[in-house]
Structures are given as C-alpha cells and as structure tokens.
Amino acid sequence: MTRPTSIVRRTGWPTSVSRPVVTPLQPSVVYSSPDPDALDAQYADASGYTYAREGHPNAQVLAEKIDMLEAVDPASGGGIITGSGMSAIGAVFLGVLQAGDHVLGGDQLYGRSLRLMTQDLPRLGIETSLADPTDLAAMEAALRPNTRMILVEVVSNPTIRVADMDGIVKLARDRGILLMVDNTFTTPAAYQPLVAGADITIHSVTKLLAGHSDATLGYVGTNDPDLRRQINDANVTWGMTPSPFDCWLAERGLHSFHLRHRATQDNATRLADALAEMPGVTKVLYPTRADHPDHNRAVALLGGQGGHMLSFVLDGGREAANALTRAAPNIAFAPTLGDIGTTLSHPPSSSHRGLTPEGRAALGISEGFFRVSVGVEDADLLISELSAAVAAATQG
Numbered sequence: 283m284t285r286p287t288s289i290v291r292r293t294g295w296p297t298s299v300s301r302p303v304v305t306p307l308q309p310s311v312v313y314s315s316p317d318p319d320a321l322d323a324q325y326a327d328a329s330g331y332t333y334a335r336e337g338h339p340n341a342q343v344l345a346e347k348i349d350m351l352e353a354v355d356p357a358s359g360g361g362i363i364t365g366s367g368m369s370a371i372g373a374v375f376l377g378v379l380q381a382g383d384h385v386l387g388g389d390q391l392y393g394r395s396l397r398l399m400t401q402d403l404p405r406l407g408i409e410t411s412l413a414d415p416t417d418l419a420a421m422e423a424a425l426r427p428n429t430r431m432i433l434v435e436v437v438s439n440p441t442i443r444v445a446d447m448d449g450i451v452k453l454a455r456d457r458g459i460l461l462m463v464d465n466t467f468t469t470p471a472a473y474q475p476l477v478a479g480a481d482i483t484i485h486s487v488t489k490l491l492a493g494h495s496d497a498t499l500g501y502v503g504t505n506d507p508d509l510r511r512q513i514n515d516a517n518v519t520w521g522m523t524p525s526p527f528d529c530w531l532a533e534r535g536l537h538s539f540h541l542r543h544r545a546t547q548d549n550a551t552r553l554a555d556a557l558a559e560m561p562g563v564t565k566v567l568y569p570t571r572a573d574h575p576d577h578n579r580a581v582a583l584l585g586g587q588g589g590h591m592l593s594f595v596l597d598g599g600r601e602a603a604n605a606l607t608r609a610a611p612n613i614a615f616a617p618t619l620g621d622i623g624t625t626l627s628h629p630p631s632s633s634h635r636g637l638t639p640e641g642r643a644a645l646g647i648s649e650g651f652f653r654v655s656v657g658v659e660d661a662d663l664l665i666s667e668l669s670a671a672v673a674a675a676t677q678g
C-alpha cells in the first residue's frame with residue numbers, strides 16, 4: 283500500500299459564514315495564481331500578492347491604519363511598512379537620492395540617523411550637513427544649490443527641543459526641496475507632517491504606535507504617488523520589508539494608540555511637574571512646561587500636547603546616575619521609548635557616548651542627564667518610585 287502523500291499538499295482553509303473578528307496572521311511567503319495570464323496581470327497592475335517581500339496582507343492592514351492617523355490619501359498608493367524605523371529612512375534615501383545630491387538634517391537626530399547622515403550617505407557620494415532645526419536662519423544658511431532633501435524630527439532626542447516646523451515647511455516649499463519628517467517622538471496625535479505641508483512622514487513604529495516593545499517596524503507615508511513608487515521599490519529591492527507577525531503585533535498595539543497617547547501624556551505632564559519640585563533635580567525638559575525654551579512653539583505647533591517624552595538633570599554626576607537606576611528597579615533602565623511602561627535612558631552612557639564631554643555639554647547633556655519615556659502605569663506610583671530613587675541617589 284502506498285503511503286498517503288496528501289498530507290504534504292496544502293488543502294486550503296475551512297470556510298465559515300461567520301468571519302474572524304481578529305485580523306488573521308498570514309505568514310505565507312508565496313501566493314499561487316490561477317494561471318500565467320492572471321499572474322502577468324497581477325505584476326502589471328501590482329494587485330494582490332505574489333511574494334511576501336513584495337507585500338503581504340498584514341503589512342497592508344497596518345499601513346492603512348497608520349495612513350488614517352497620518353492623513354495619507356489611499357489614492358497615492360498608501361503608506362509603506364518597513365522592517366524598522368531605520369529602514370523607513372533608508373528606503374526614502376535609497377529610493378529618492380542620487381550621488382551628487384545634498385541632504386540637510388537636523389543636528390539632534392536619532393543616533394543612527396546621524397550616523398546615516400555623517401557616514402553612510404557620504405560613502406555613496408551624497409553630501410550631507412546638519413543644522414539646528416529650532417533656528418530657521420541656520421537651516422536656510424546650510425542649504426546648497428544641490429540640496430534635494432531635508433530630514434528633521436519635530437521634537438529632538440533627548441533634549442526635547444521643538445523644531446521651527448512652520449518655517450522649515452515654508453523654506454522647503456519655496457526652494458523646491460523635499461521635506462521628510464521623522465514623526466516618531468511627536469506621533470500623529472500631536473502633529474501630522476503631511477497636513478502641515480511636508481512631503482514624507484516616517485515612523486519607528488517600534489515605539490509608541492506599536493507600543494509594547496515586541497515588534498520592530500517602520501512606516502513611510504507620502505501623498506505623492508511617484509515618490510511612493512520610488513520608495514516602495516527601494517524597500518522591496520533592498521529587502522527591507524517587514525515580517526507578517528511583527529505587522530500583526532503592531533496592528534494589535536495600534537488599536538490602543540490613542541488611549542496610550544493620552545494616558546502617557548497625562549502621566550508625563552504630572553511627572554514633569556513632580557520632578558521639577560524634587561530636591562536633587564536641577565532641570566526638567568517638557569515642552570508644555572512654562573520654563574521650556576520652546577514653550578510657545580510647543581503650544582502653537584502641537585496644540586499644547588507635550589507627549590510622552592521628558593528629560594531631567596540629576597545633581598551629582600555619574601555616581602548619582604548609577605545610584606538612581608539601581609534605586610528604581612521597577613522602572614526599566616533601557617535605551618528605547620514608547621513602551622507601555624515607563625523606561626529610563628541615560629544618553630551619556632548610550633546614545634551620546636560617542637560625543638566628547640564638551641560636545642555633550644554643548645547640548646546640555648551632563649552625566650546626570652536622564653530621558654524618560656513615560657508609560658501608562660499609575661502616575662502616583664510612578665512619581666513616588668522616582669521620587670524615592672532621586673532622594674536615594676542625591677542625598678546619600
């Protein structure tokens with residue numbers, strides 16, 4: 283008797299009149315088509331799915347949801363999901379720029395973005411320079427005849443400065459330069475770059491959008507179909523496309539984004555005010571506090587939404603910094619942001635350790651500088667834990 287081989291054959295999916303409430307997870311790498319004509323037509327009009335690197339349903343469902351938040355018109359082709367926030371930026375650069383172009387970046391971009399600007403683009407023959415995005419005259423002075431693109435973050439990491447976005451949008455438009463905004467820190471709940479007049483918005487979806495530190499993903503949105511096609515081709519060709527499971531997790535996280543945004547912002551507002559009263563804390567940086575250097579701009583630009591990120595300076599140098607994280611074991615000391623729970627990061631020993639002490643001092647990043655990504659936990663508990671840790675670290 284021959285052994286049955288039918289178990290090797292895929293038999294399809296049971297049908298049901300009722301449908302699953304939850305988005306199905308579709309890990310299939312490849313899709314079968316009825317015949318060559320149908321496959322030909324699929325490639326010709328880029329419809330449906332053929333091979334997961336080219337696109338898959340879990341990425342599309344996630345992209346469509348972020349498109350709603352970022353006001354991306356589906357007629358443009360819709361947003362693009364990438365394997366990480368860095369690959370979102372990489373896909374834009376690789377899809378749009380040519381050797382000989384110049385890119386102007388904000389001078390306090392995310393660490394890997396700075397590396398891309400200062401080391402990797404120059405290696406590919408693309409000129410770059412950096413300028414302070416809170417200073418429009420400095421941005422304008424840094425433009426060159428071959429400037430093709432500007433990359434800025436609305437709120438800088440970790441010093442929480444607010445860029446002159448209205449001025450930068452107008453500058454880019456007047457000069458015919460593409461403007462890419464990394465909207466990760468700000469989130470579309472506080473700022474929508476495309477509505478404001480930028481050409482491209484990107485996200486590390488890894489952070490507050492997905493919100494649970496269990497998926498690494500990026501997003502690119504644009505309302506220009508030609509740009510969209512160039513960026514998508516770079517993403518697919520260079521193989522920066524995402525895993526279905528990560529997209530599935532991120533969609534699940536995104537469902538509660540608006541609630542987490544509100545809860546983390548409320549907590550951050552309270553924590554910033556509490557920190558400012560703590561002996562041992564010499565400075566608090568939160569955009570909507572009256573003592574913030576960009577307070578008026580934060581109120582006007584972000585509708586008074588300070589967001590989930592704040593920084594503070596602890597008295598007492600590295601020793602006090604070590605003591606603080608040890609005295610707050612329930613607050614994860616981890617170099618990320620946007621998690622459901624509060625995380626603390628220490629730029630002098632992580633994101634900014636490559637700078638000289640003088641370089642850090644110029645940014646106001648002393649050994650006591652901490653960045654806090656505020657979570658949704660009970661604010662009273664959070665304040666009491668951090669307050670006890672600050673006291674232990676500075677009054678020992």
Ligand SMILES: *Cc1c(COP(=O)(O)O)cnc(C)c1O
Binds near residue numbers: 368435467485487488
């Ligand atoms: C984390 C982050 C990135 C990079 O995103 P990954 O998902 O880690 O690749 C880019 N920009 C900002 C502002 C970030 O916080």
